[in-house]
Amino acid sequence: MSEAIMKPPLAERQTLLGxxxxxLFNSWSNAILTVAAAWLTFxxxxxxxxxxxxxxxxxVIQTNLRLILLGQYPIAQVWRIWVSMLLLSFLIxxxxxxxxxxxxxxxxxxGLVALLVALAFVVSGPSRTWLLAMGALLAAGWWLARGxxxxxxxxxxxxxxxWPLIFILLLRGFGDGGPLPQVGTNLWGGLMLTFxxxxxxxxxxxxxxxxxxxxxxxxxRIVRWFCITFIEVVRGVPLITILFMAQLMxxxxxPSGVTIDRVLRxxxxxxxxxxxxxxxxxxxxxxxxxxxxxxxxxxxxxSTTLSMGLIILPQALRLIIPILxxxxxxxxxxxxxxxxxxxxxxxxxxxxxxxxPAFLGTHREVYAFISLLYWVFSYAMSYVSIRLEDSLxxxxx
Amino acid sequence: MANAPKAHANPPFWRDERALxxxxxxxxxxxxxxxxxxxxxxxxxGLRQQGTTLGIGFLQNTAGFDLAExxxxxxxxxxxxxxxxAGLYNTLLVSAVGIVLxxxxxxxxxxxxxxxxVLVRTLATAYLxxxxxxxxxxxxxxxxxxxxxxxxxxxxxxxxxGNIILSNRGIGIPWGIPTETWPAFKLFLFGGLLLALAxxxxxxxxxxxxxxxxxxxVWAPLAFIAVAVAGWFLxxxxxxxxxxxAVQGLNIRGGRIFTPEFMALVSGLVxxxxxxxxxxxxxxxxxxSKGQVEAARAIGLTSFQTLRLVVFPQALQVIIPPLTSQxxxxxxxxxxxxxxxxxxxxxxxxxxxxxxxxxxxxxxxxMLTYLMFSLITSxxxxxxxxxxxxxxx
Numbered sequence: 151m152s153e154a155i156m157k158p159p160l161a162e163r164q165t166l167l168g169x170x171x172x173x174l175f176n177s178w179s180n181a182i183l184t185v186a187a188a189w190l191t192f193x194x195x196x197x198x199x200x201x202x203x204x205x206x207x208x209x210v211i212q213t214n215l216r217l218i219l220l221g222q223y224p225i226a227q228v229w230r231i232w233v234s235m236l237l238l239s240f241l242i243x244x245x246x247x248x249x250x251x252x253x254x255x256x257x258x259x260x261g262l263v264a265l266l267v268a269l270a271f272v273v274s275g276p277s278r279t280w281l282l283a284m285g286a287l288l289a290a291g292w293w294l295a296r297g298x299x300x301x302x303x304x305x306x307x308x309x310x311x312x313w314p315l316i317f318i319l320l321l322r323g324f325g326d327g328g329p330l331p332q333v334g335t336n337l338w339g340g341l342m343l344t345f346x347x348x349x350x351x352x353x354x355x356x357x358x359x360x361x362x363x364x365x366x367x368x369x370x371r372i373v374r375w376f377c378i379t380f381i382e383v384v385r386g387v388p389l390i391t392i393l394f395m396a397q398l399m400x401x402x403x404x405p406s407g408v409t410i411d412r413v414l415r416x417x418x419x420x421x422x423x424x425x426x427x428x429x430x431x432x433x434x435x436x437x438x439x440x441x442x443x444x445x446x447x448x449x450x451x452x453s454t455t456l457s458m459g460l461i462i463l464p465q466a467l468r469l470i471i472p473i474l475x476x477x478x479x480x481x482x483x484x485x486x487x488x489x490x491x492x493x494x495x496x497x498x499x500x501x502x503x504x505x506x507p508a509f510l511g512t513h514r515e516v517y518a519f520i521s522l523l524y525w526v527f528s529y530a531m532s533y534v535s536i537r538l539e540d541s542l543x544x545x546x547x
Numbered sequence: 548m549a550n551a552p553k554a555h556a557n558p559p560f561w562r563d564e565r566a567l568x569x570x571x572x573x574x575x576x577x578x579x580x581x582x583x584x585x586x587x588x589x590x591x592x593g594l595r596q597q598g599t600t601l602g603i604g605f606l607q608n609t610a611g612f613d614l615a616e617x618x619x620x621x622x623x624x625x626x627x628x629x630x631x632x633a634g635l636y637n638t639l640l641v642s643a644v645g646i647v648l649x650x651x652x653x654x655x656x657x658x659x660x661x662x663x664x665v666l667v668r669t670l671a672t673a674y675l676x677x678x679x680x681x682x683x684x685x686x687x688x689x690x691x692x693x694x695x696x697x698x699x700x701x702x703x704x705x706x707x708x709g710n711i712i713l714s715n716r717g718i719g720i721p722w723g724i725p726t727e728t729w730p731a732f733k734l735f736l737f738g739g740l741l742l743a744l745a746x747x748x749x750x751x752x753x754x755x756x757x758x759x760x761x762x763x764x765v766w767a768p769l770a771f772i773a774v775a776v777a778g779w780f781l782x783x784x785x786x787x788x789x790x791x792x793a794v795q796g797l798n799i800r801g802g803r804i805f806t807p808e809f810m811a812l813v814s815g816l817v818x819x820x821x822x823x824x825x826x827x828x829x830x831x832x833x834x835x836s837k838g839q840v841e842a843a844r845a846i847g848l849t850s851f852q853t854l855r856l857v858v859f860p861q862a863l864q865v866i867i868p869p870l871t872s873q874x875x876x877x878x879x880x881x882x883x884x885x886x887x888x889x890x891x892x893x894x895x896x897x898x899x900x901x902x903x904x905x906x907x908x909x910x911x912x913x914m915l916t917y918l919m920f921s922l923i924t925s926x927x928x929x930x931x932x933x934x935x936x937x938x939x940x
Contacts (some may be wrong), residue, residue, distance in 0.1 A: 173664065173665045174664060174665060180663070183664050183666075183667055184667070187664070187667050187670050190670070370568060370575070371572060372572040372575055372576040373571075382921075386917060386920075386921035386922070387879070387913075387914045387918060388879040388882040390883065391882070391910060394897070395910050395914070398906040398910065399590075399910060402589070402593045402594070402907065403589055405589050406589075406592065406593055406596065483682040483683065486682040486684040487684055487883075489684070490885060496685075497688070500688075513689070513696075513697075514689070517688055517693055521681055521682070521686065521689060525677070528679075528680035528681075529676070
């Protein structure tokens with residue numbers, strides 16, 4: 151307190167030199183550390199910048215950008231991906247103005263729109279139009295949802311639940327003819343497949359995970375044992391063994407004559423894996439709810455199902471939002487493993503790119519670019535989660 | 548509604564909650580069993596059509612494939628089970644080395660994150676943000692293909708001071724070769740270990756009796772080193788002779804040579820896991836409330852004593868559980884060795900699977916092995932938690 155009242159005399163107020171001395175050179179050991187750290191930073195940055203701007207040959211990325219992003223999805227059908235991206239930008243715009251906070255939200259929205267417009271000028275052809283449309287829809291979504299009431303909130307919330315389904319159905323298509331011919335999953339690849347696997351993993355593991363968590367808490371002994379066994383077995387083995395099991399054993403479990411698509415098998419594996427981890431996180435949330443809440447719900451005469459659905463779960467899930475986002479980021483990064491079982495996600499497509507005779511030996515460029523993609527999306531997700539946490543007031547009550 | 552006062556003693560069973568619960572459980576159990584039965588029936592039928600049955604007898608068959616590096620005396624004429632064990636040992640090796648190194652780097656990172664030096668703190672944070680948002684698999688592949696395989700050829704190998712040779716065929720470091728006095732020296736080492744343990748136990752009891760424990764963490768290793776040094780020089784010849792790696796033709800000879808696969812896997816896992824361990828360490832140190840430190844200083848402990856007697860024991864309680872799960876993660880992540888071609892448990896099992904066609908058995912075996920690791924870990928965790936709780940009260 152006294153520090154706040156008694157400001158230091160003018161001579162001791164912070165100057166640049168004073169700051170340097172206080173923070174970096176306040177003792178001999180600290181000075182040595184500073185010099186060592188500065189040298190390390192300098193060497194690393196110099197090496198990195200030299201490599202990125204002079205040594206690396208980025209032609210391999212320029213030539214194969216479409217392959218890396220979309221896999222071998224037929225060019226004539228790419229509009230479907232764009233349409234789902236348009237919907238997504240509209241939703242993001244809505245959400246930013248509903249859940250974002252005042253100026254930050256405005257700045258963030260403007261930044262995103264600017265980014266899309268800037269990207270539009272980097273690329274050429276129809277992509278430019280689509281990107282510009284995305285920016286316009288994002289801005290429109292933001293504008294329309296200003297000062298929205300509760301009804302708008304729930305509409306946007308439902309939109310977020312429905313969007314993944316629309317995305318999947320739109321990309322997959324139906325039947326041979328018609329406006330939406332089916333695109334086989336063998337043509338899915340690149341960043342799109344990575345996203346697809348993540349989205350499917352999140353959407354489907356969520357209900358399974360919540361059920362498993364409830365089952366683990368259940369008084370019914372057989373149900374509890376089953377859930378515990380499932381959760382612990384899945385959490386005890388590496389994801390890659392589960393993916394192999396899904397690839398090799400799943401077809402064996404099905405009656406003869408029934409075949410199941412490779413991508414679908416990977417999705418089953420990822421969903422089960424993610425569900426077990428999600429169940430443990432949900433259990434953490436359930437345990438954090440005070441017992442009084444359970445008892446109050448019981449006292450009101452709510453049945454077990456109703457008290458779970460109306461009282462306990464909403465609170466528990468809200469409590470664990472940051473943890474869940476962390477888990478989904480981990481899932482996004484883990485989907486890379488499907489490349490080992492032979493799918494053409496980002497990592498799988500990288501192998502295809504590296505096999506092109508023109509680009510032999512460009513491992514560094516290709517994998518650095520893919521790492522960058524993973525990094526940017528993971529970082530963005532964790533950034534959004536911090537924002538979300540702030541605006542929902544998690545951990546502040 | 549359901550809790551209206553019970554007028555009569557025995558409601559019919561479809562209203563009796565206990566009966567209903569029992570029925571629900573039985574129904575659930577029956578459904579699970581039935582579903583499982585159908586799956587297994589399908590599998591057995593499918594396998595019969597392929598002309599195979601389940602069983603682990605095939606593990607005695609000759610493997611017939613080579614493994615790049617093994618810790619047991621596996622050759623291509625050994626049985627599958629030998630290959631499996633070789634993979635298991637390699638996994639244990641990678642995990643053990645990885646755990647030790649990532650702990651050291653993680654502690655450094657965690658402390659650096661709390662440093663008062665802005666530059667060090669920023670650097671540690673930047674490293675953490677970089678690693679946490681990378682996909683481990685992509686990082687490992689990049690690390691292997693982009694760094695270790697891009698090292699120069701053997702004839703242009705890089706020589707680092709201390710006779711370390713770096714090339715794309717492996718990394719050679721100086722190593723000792725046992726001489727004839729090595730067996731006797733091993734006895735010395737064992738004796739030193741016993742002495743160190745004795746010192747820890749005696750100091751522990753002395754500390755309990757007098758309240759003034761000498762620093763076992765200093766004296767025990769010192770005693771061990773003293774015995775080892777004595778054993779080295781008291782014998783007629785040195786127990787180990789130095790073997791330096793050198794470039795000979797197209798290969799590195801002498802010393803100890805680590806393959807690029809091993810190096811990439813271990814260093815990749817360490818760099819990745821250390822970021823997470825750093826966070827665990829930071830959280831643990833921050834979890835000790837400031838009042839504890841101030842109280843310790845107020846009763847006159849020096850800053851080193853504060854760290855050792857007050858902060859460290861309390862931080863450890865918070866650190867150990869998540870740290871153990873990071874160790875387990877590292878062990879499970881070592882299965883990504885398949886991406887860099889290091890013959891670990893999973894890689895070898897996959898080779899066996901492809902060669903013998905025994906998918907069901909091999910996948911089950913691998914899963915059981917990894918499950919065993921996590922079972923051992925959770926047994927340790929339960930033991931530790933129980934112990935910590937006892938210490939607390």
